[in-house]
Amino acid sequence: MISLNLSASLNPGLLHKTQTRQNPTRFSPLHAAGDKPFNCRYPLGFPQIPNLQIHDSSSATKKPFLSIFKRSRSVAAAAAAANPDGESEEEAKKKAKNLQLGIVFGLWYFQNIVFNIFNKKALNVFPYPWLLASFQLFAGSVWMLILWSFKLYPCPKISKPFIIALLGPALFHTIGHISACVSFSKVAVSFTHVIKSAEPVFSVIFSSFLGDTYPLAVWLSILPIVMGCSLAAVTEVSFNIGGLSGAMISNVGFVLRNIYSKRSLQNFKEIDGLNLYGWISILSLVYLFPVAVFVEGSQWVQGYHKAIASVGKPSTFYIWVLLSGVFYHLYNQSSYQALDEISPLTFSVGNTMKRVVVIVSTVLVFRNPVRPLNALGSAIAIFGTFLYSQATAKKKKIDAGDDKKN
DSSP, X not given: OOOOOOOOOOOOOOOOOOSEESOOOOOOTTTSXXXXXXXXXXXTTOOOOXXXXXXXXXXXXXXXXXXXXXXXXXXXXXXXXXXXXXXXXXXXXXXXXXXXXXXXXXXXXXXXXXHHHHXXXXXXXXXXXXXXXXXXXXXXXXXXXXXXXXXXXXXXOOOHHHHHHHHHHHHHHHHHHHHHHHHHHHSOHHHHHXXXXXXXXXXXXXXXXXXXXXXXXXXXXXHHHXXXXXXXXXXXXXXXXXXXHHHHHHXXXXXXXXXXXXXXXXXXXXXXXXXXXXXXXXXXXXXXXXXXXXXXXXXXXXXXXXXXXXXXXXXXHHHHHHHHHHHHHHHHHHHHHHHHHSOHHHHHHHHHHHHHHHHHHHHHHHTOOOOHHHXXXXXXXXXXXXXXHHHHHHHHHHHHHHHHHO
């Protein structure tokens, strides 16, 4: 989406665990290329717990707030403190950490599954992805405006140079998001996610054209991705050229967003991931909605009446659309928070497994027919994505070592 993995994505893309530090820079797809989200600690709107607050050297007036992941920390701390079996302190901490990671990944996966299910339900009865994609960006924009207005999250100081620098990434985010929604409207959700797993292929190719170099292991890792996606495409029951091209364009959009962000936003690292994502959503909405009106606006009224007649109850249709918008924002937000709690490598593995969970869940919910060769192709593509995450993690370690030597 704009999986802006922005995809259905944010593939999209894109770590520090200390709560007080001198350098406020966050690891984010706006700051580094790759299929990783922005990093942030936004709370999902839960009430505040005293003494739990984030300090940012760029502002001395930021308000405390509670992240659901801080609740997971509390649970983890309690588990470590209890230690009823006389375990060593290290063993207790390890178990507490595993419990915390379980909560983090569980929330991330759950919200992603909910989004994909209700997004597809809405598109099945109202096949107008341009309007639905616009609403999802609108929901995220309203969410951020509420946070800023009620001072639940510090509003960044916005300058003209920042907005200009953000225009490019927001445009590519828009392309990635609408293309993913178009793909979802034409083919099975599982097929779109299989094709979107090919985002690393585009990342390596475009980055190489711009001068980046990759070891042989990275190039070899993209071969099973290409082979798996090709096999899945030719054996897909719901195959549609529009669905395939939409997923592929979404990959291109999110990769270009990540690459462009790395270059254009280097001077604005004081703005954290959630605020960057909020402003990207707002600008993307400005880009997308006028085009949506032009492309399919004349069909919305008639399509709405057909959708209501198909569902039976207007409230049911409203709930589907609302949940698709809210959970689109929440699952992206949770992925940023997950990245803050774990290493980049663990995140990459978790993101790969997330696709597996979403594919299996949507196949079960929508009862999509899956041929054996289609399942094999999907598995090969997902496995290739896993190999890619391992290879790129080793490349980053080598690059970091070279930087220290220099």
